[in-house]
Amino acid sequence: MNAAICVQGLSKHYKDVRAVDNVSFDVPQGHCFGLLGPNGAGKTTTIEIMEGIIPATSGQVHYQGQAVDSNISQQIGIQFQHTALQDFLTVKETLSLFSSFYTKTLKQEQLIELCDLSDFLNRDNRLLSGGQRQRLLLALALINDPNIVFLDEPTTGLDPHARRNFWQLIKNIKAQNKTIVLTTHYMDEAEQLCDDIVIMDKGKIIESGTPHQLLSKHFQEIFIYLPKAQVETALAHEQGWKVMSDRVEITTANVEKTLALLMHHKVALDGLHVKSANLDDLFLKLTGHSLQA
Numbered sequence: 001m002n003a004a005i006c007v008q009g010l011s012k013h014y015k016d017v018r019a020v021d022n023v024s025f026d027v028p029q030g031h032c033f034g035l036l037g038p039n040g041a042g043k044t045t046t047i048e049i050m051e052g053i054i055p056a057t058s059g060q061v062h063y064q065g066q067a068v069d070s071n072i073s074q075q076i077g078i079q080f081q082h083t084a085l086q087d088f089l090t091v092k093e094t095l096s097l098f099s100s101f102y103t104k105t106l107k108q109e110q111l112i113e114l115c116d117l118s119d120f121l122n123r124d125n126r127l128l129s130g131g132q133r134q135r136l137l138l139a140l141a142l143i144n145d146p147n148i149v150f151l152d153e154p155t156t157g158l159d160p161h162a163r164r165n166f167w168q169l170i171k172n173i174k175a176q177n178k179t180i181v182l183t184t185h186y187m188d189e190a191e192q193l194c195d196d197i198v199i200m201d202k203g204k205i206i207e208s209g210t211p212h213q214l215l216s217k218h219f220q221e222i223f224i225y226l227p228k229a230q231v232e233t234a235l236a237h238e239q240g241w242k243v244m245s246d247r248v249e250i251t252t253a254n255v256e257k258t259l260a261l262l263m264h265h266k267v268a269l270d271g272l273h274v275k276s277a278n279l280d281d282l283f284l285k286l287t288g289h290s291l292q293a
């Protein structure tokens with residue numbers, strides 16, 4: 001396989017902490033790769049080693065077969081969570097400033113179109129909305145026309161509409177065959193965008209694969225929810241259903257059989273909700289807690 005990124009046996013040890021403990025994975029060219037995990041799992045440390053920002057204790061990172069060296073910043077793009085933007089500069093001026101840092105750059109018109117910046121090009125950086133700021137930061141990550149783009153929680157703090165707009169931009173970038181490494185605390189984002197995901201916990205990889213592979217491996221069941229008032233507690237206990245404060249949660253591998261049972265017991269089906277497992281459920285199952293704090 002022609003991997004854009006190959007991470008082999010990566011470890012980072014601090015005095016008494018194994019922040020990253022023998023982690024290996026490949027990212028194929030043109031894929032969106034999601035690195036997920038609870039706080040302190042080792043994601044930032046892994047990514048900072050991949051970006052050449054901190055050295056590994058052991059292990060290697062190769063880009064298209066080449067080891068990371070000091071020249072790597074010219075070849076990759078990074079959207080940091082907290083990039084400080086220069087006050088009193090407009091978006092257009094900021095693009096020009098950042099262009100001057102690189103030997104090879106994308107044409108400004110292309111960046112403006114790709115990141116949908118045209119409506120606020122002459123606005124001072126300080127006056128940008130959260131979504132506009134993230135679009136500018138994305139443009140800055142793409143300014144050197146990198147083959148590989150790192151996006152660190154790019155939609156944290158955005159409203160649902162701005163998040164969806166941003167997802168479309170990421171899809172557009174992916175359509176250009178660029179490789180994307182994404183960290184996110186939003187499982188719906190990972191499900192929408194990622195071809196492959198790796199879930200880390202305590203410095204180690206605990207699961208990896210496509211979202212579909214992981215969900216079908218871990219969940220054969222479907223969830224059925226019913227308002228609590230409609231289900232007799234005795235029946236719920238008898239069937240081993242989970243009684244929550246406002247609803248009863250039924251986990252079943254056979255929806256038809258469960259519905260027939262509910263009807264047999266004359267349970268009203270108003271407000272019934274059927275749900276397949278998603279990455280949130282997977283995350284909870286694997287790590288014991290939900291990713292979104």
Ligand SMILES: Nc1ncnc2c1ncn2[C@@H]1O[C@H](COP(=O)(O)OP(=O)(O)OP(=O)(O)O)[C@@H](O)[C@H]1O
Pocket residue numbers: 014015017018019020037038039040041042043044045046
């Ligand atoms: N410079 C450091 N010195 C000592 N320990 C560190 C250092 N940097 C990180 N760690 C520890 O390494 C572990 C992994 O941290 P890391 O920041 O990589 O996790 P993370 O998965 O990115 O978490 P988050 O989602 O909270 O950003 C944590 O226990 C952290 O406290």
